[in-house]
Amino acid sequence: MRPGELIASDRGARSGAPDDLARAWSVLGAVMDPEVPVVSVVDLGIVRGLDWQDGHLHVVVTPTYSGCPATEVIEQDIEQALEGAGFAAPKLERRLNPAWTTDWISNDGRERLRAYGIAPPAGSTSKRSLMGDSGDVCCPQCGSAHTELLSQFGSTACKALYRCIDCREPFDYFKCI
Template sequence: MPSGKLPPLSTAGVGPAVELIGSDRQGRAGSAEDIERAWSVLADVMDPEVPVINVVDLGIVRDVRWSAGHLQVIVTPTYSGCPATEFIETLIEEALTTAGFHQPVLKQQLDPAWTTDWITAAGRENLRAYGVAPPVGSANKLSLLAAAPEIACPQCGSVHTERVSEFGSTACKALYRCLDCLEPFDYFKCI
């Protein structure tokens, strides 16, 4: 290989072949199709703690855009102490790189803070089908003054449930038990 010439990027398995020239590695103009393809790639990146919800349905991917010749992904962690944040960002970067996006740029945006209100309807249904009760109500501070929500059992649908522990398998979940089918389950808390 001649000096200074970079090998072509592999695009196997990522749809139509995209031929990139060496200068593309320094950045290139993006298109609407690039953004659409990036969103599609991100929809396959699953949360490692709840592997049935992707980062898009979880609501942590805030924006995808082209900036300074590279794909830029704006991500908001579920909370500042989430131990999976760095790993999720690595998964996102690896998925985009594998799909042919050279040097994607990930930026964290902490304001406004992520809220369970951002979980999509599809994400909530995937949680329920997996056996995790999705968040009930809103993370709005006014909900602190309201009566405690009824948490339905994801197994049988009964609202005859009780909280066993404020913390379940992860800090963002509480442990509940159904008093009808007697099954324990995690409840994804409103945050």
């Protein structure tokens, strides 16, 4: 290495412009979850923060759970989207504490889940839900609250399988966690 030559991790380092963070949030709003491709990583609440550190965009990502098989794909998609938008060598930090919760899903994300045929989390992860005080799981097809649990495990570990008693359609329910 010669004097004045940048080390590889410094390539592309720059000061953040005033509108860079808003632009980065916008870019991330278009990065879809690979398992539920109608909700973005922002709507799911897994992007927990953006800031500038050492001349690079720093992105804090909290996966939906520590063993989520899509975590690496999501991180690659985030990195590619940001690099494609001109953010050189963004730095991603996987943060497991505090743990992700369905309370972090945006209202838009909940509506997109419903429109896609997945019942969004009912209620919240508050202590009241531990005492059985959770909301009704409504059918995303017909809106009925007359539903029944078929299996605690749906198409992915974070979903349960329900059936609507009125329209008889089975559907995934995004569990409160």
